Amino acid sequence: MRRVYFDNNATTPVDPLVLEAMKPFFLEDFGNASSIHGFGQRARAAMEQARRQVADLIGAQSQEIVFTSGGTESDNTALRGLAPYLRDRGNHIVTSSIEHPAILRTCEQLEKEGFEVTYVPAGKDGAIRLDVLEAAIKDRTILISIMYVNNETGTIQPLGRISELARSRKILLHTDAVQAVGKIPVDVKKLNVDLLSLSAHKLHGPKGIGVLYVRRGVRFNPLFLGGPHERNRRAGTENVPGIVGLGTACELAKQGLEDFEKRVRGLRDRLENTVLEQIPDSSVNGSRTERAPHVTNLSFRGTEGEALLISLDFQGIAVSTGSACSSGSLEPSHVLRAIGVPSDLIHGSIRFSLSRMNTTEDVDYLLEVLPKTVGRMREMSPLYKER
Numbered sequence: 001m002r003r004v005y006f007d008n009n010a011t012t013p014v015d016p017l018v019l020e021a022m023k024p025f026f027l028e029d030f031g032n033a034s035s036i037h038g039f040g041q042r043a044r045a046a047m048e049q050a051r052r053q054v055a056d057l058i059g060a061q062s063q064e065i066v067f068t069s070g071g072t073e074s075d076n077t078a079l080r081g082l083a084p085y086l087r088d089r090g091n092h093i094v095t096s097s098i099e100h101p102a103i104l105r106t107c108e109q110l111e112k113e114g115f116e117v118t119y120v121p122a123g124k125d126g127a128i129r130l131d132v133l134e135a136a137i138k139d140r141t142i143l144i145s146i147m148y149v150n151n152e153t154g155t156i157q158p159l160g161r162i163s164e165l166a167r168s169r170k171i172l173l174h175t176d177a178v179q180a181v182g183k184i185p186v187d188v189k190k191l192n193v194d195l196l197s198l199s200a201h202k203l204h205g206p207k208g209i210g211v212l213y214v215r216r217g218v219r220f221n222p223l224f225l226g227g228p229h230e231r232n233r234r235a236g237t238e239n240v241p242g243i244v245g246l247g248t249a250c251e252l253a254k255q256g257l258e259d260f261e262k263r264v265r266g267l268r269d270r271l272e273n274t275v276l277e278q279i280p281d282s283s284v285n286g287s288r289t290e291r292a293p294h295v296t297n298l299s300f301r302g303t304e305g306e307a308l309l310i311s312l313d314f315q316g317i318a319v320s321t322g323s324a325c326s327s328g329s330l331e332p333s334h335v336l337r338a339i340g341v342p343s344d345l346i347h348g349s350i351r352f353s354l355s356r357m358n359t360t361e362d363v364d365y366l367l368e369v370l371p372k373t374v375g376r377m378r379e380m381s382p383l384y385k386e387r
């Protein structure tokens with residue numbers, strides 16, 4: 001049976017070149033990057049090269065790159081590191097209702113600790129409401145955290161406008177760019193953000209390694225205390241193989257960005273357009289224009305997303321319903337709910353997320369299987385009638 005992977009927003013396969021680059025740092029140059037001997041120094045040199053590779057991809061300086069254990073830790077550090085640090089200036093944080101749980105749960109905890117958080121809603125196009133964001137800003141606002149690309153719909157958030165607002169009010173701006181880096185051009189200077197989260201396993205790097213970009217001059221309370229690693233911003237012996245893997249993944253992503261934009265967008269668009277044409281009562285959730293090239297979130301009226309997912313899985317195709325991070329729970333997607341998708345359509349929604357490893361044959365196979373699968377489910381449904 002063919003095996004086709006369309007769940008790249010959950011995680012991506014490691015690029016073989018990434019794995020090759022990592023190998024020596026398990027077996028030969030396994031030293032602690034803080035050690036003075038040759039083993040340590042070789043590890044440190046590789047780590048610093050990786051720092052430059054990451055910085056290069058996002059238009060940052062090397063010193064602005066802090067290695068973490070992934071997107072979740074980067075998001076936690078941005079919020080929990082900054083909010084208490086800035087407490088003297090105010091206690092208000094602005095975020096959105098469509099953020100990843102790594103932001104939402106952290107904000108809820110900060111609320112318990114005396115911070116006030118405004119959750120800006122999003123419109124039907126999947127983008128946050130700029131007018132509400134602007135009106136939410138107070139004198140006590142110390143931080144705005146808005147994601148760059150939404151993980152469920154792929155919608156690109158209007159960060160340019162948000163950073164203008166933040167600048168003019170002298171408020172720090174963090175963005176969770178976990179689903180943006182390596183997929184669309186990301187330049188921290190052009191975006192004018194103060195902090196940015198990214199994660200290696202979303203761009204063909206290994207799991208368990210990520211970065212918090214911290215603009216020069218921005219200070220925060222580190223989450224982990226211990227040794228002086230990462231210029232006192234994140235204690236703990238560095239994950240050198242992971243860091244080297246992330247650096248290589250970033251270099252490959254930079255080289256492949258144009259191809260990604262063209263080829264992956266082409267595959268996604270063909271998938272989406274053909275599905276909309278061939279499957280009645282199917283619709284796209286979120287904007288079809290302001291969107292990263294690799295994601296389509298589709299609803300099939302009269303179907304159950306979980307049943308569709310399982311049936312596709314039996315036929316070798318991996319997709320997800322709602323957010324993979326909350327899969328296992330049958331809670332309807334908080335993002336689709338927030339952008340006003342009716343609940344029956346939320347329950348019949350599937351996210352297809354592509355990567356540069358996907359091929360035309362992958363899309364052909366899906367297009368062969370999906371219409372029949374949706375058709376069979378609807379035949380079994382006592383409620384579905386074609387409109």
Ligand SMILES: Cc1ncc(COP(=O)(O)O)c(C=O)c1O
Nearest residue numbers: 070071072100102151178179199
């Ligand atoms: C937008 C977004 N932020 C944060 C994360 C968490 O990243 P990690 O898995 O590296 O902790 C994810 C992962 O799904 C994500 O999609």
